[in-house]
Amino acid sequence: MSVEIRIKNRLARVELLERNDNLLKIKVDEMIYHVDLMHTTGGTFSILEGGRSWNIELIPKQEPRKYTAYTYYETYDVEVIDAEARYLLNRGGGGPATGEKSIRSPMPGKVVKILVREGDAVTHGQTAIILSAMKMESEYKAPFDGKVHKVHVGEGDIVEGNQPLIEFEA
Known part of the structure; x- marks a missing residue:
């Protein structure tokens, strides 16, 4: 499964390569990442990758496939472009x-x-x-x-x- 994700002026192609419970192998453009993704509560997710940790809250907007993403210090508008x-x-x-x-x-x-x-x-x-x-x-x-x-x-x-x-x- 592959989608494009737009954050600000950046458009990245994201592809799910493998999934084993919370462990994901994803490809972002040409880079491969091994990610531990856990849905904690509501729209909040805990992400572990390369020894680093993030908590991200995704709030759906009125338009389909559009979200506001809140991290510790930043807020992003996110659009998922699927088929x-x-x-x-x-x-x-x-x-x-x-x-x-x-x-x-x-x-x-x-x-x-x-x-x-x-x-x-x-x-x-x-x-x-x-x-x-x-x-x-x-x-x-x-x-x-x-x-x-x-x-x-x-x-x-x-x-x-x-x-x-x-x-x-x-």
Whole structure:
């Protein structure tokens, strides 16, 4: 299972590699961590990693997948971007406010049609690619007005979940 987590301007890809009760092996971007994670009370978690200890309280916000995280001295706004969130973001075109500069596949599927080429000018919400997954075709749109920087796939390609498909630049 893999998700992206946004804290401030940092977007990290987090993948659960192994789990044995409270002991987790996770990959954050390219780094592997062995973590002892315990849910203590309410939204509070105790985390042990590399001889260090943290207590973190997660408070859900009104919007789905968004939290406020409280540590000893800091407060962070946290957003979890899972397959469903990526799907919704790509379907609607994320926009510059989200910081998204690419379209990624929300789940495994097949590229049906690519409607843009590298160097093409695009407008926010313009359909850029069509994917087929779970016997449904879905259109994915440019996240902002700009230019196609890179197309990573071709028509007929099989894609994995969270795979970059098209990158854009302002």
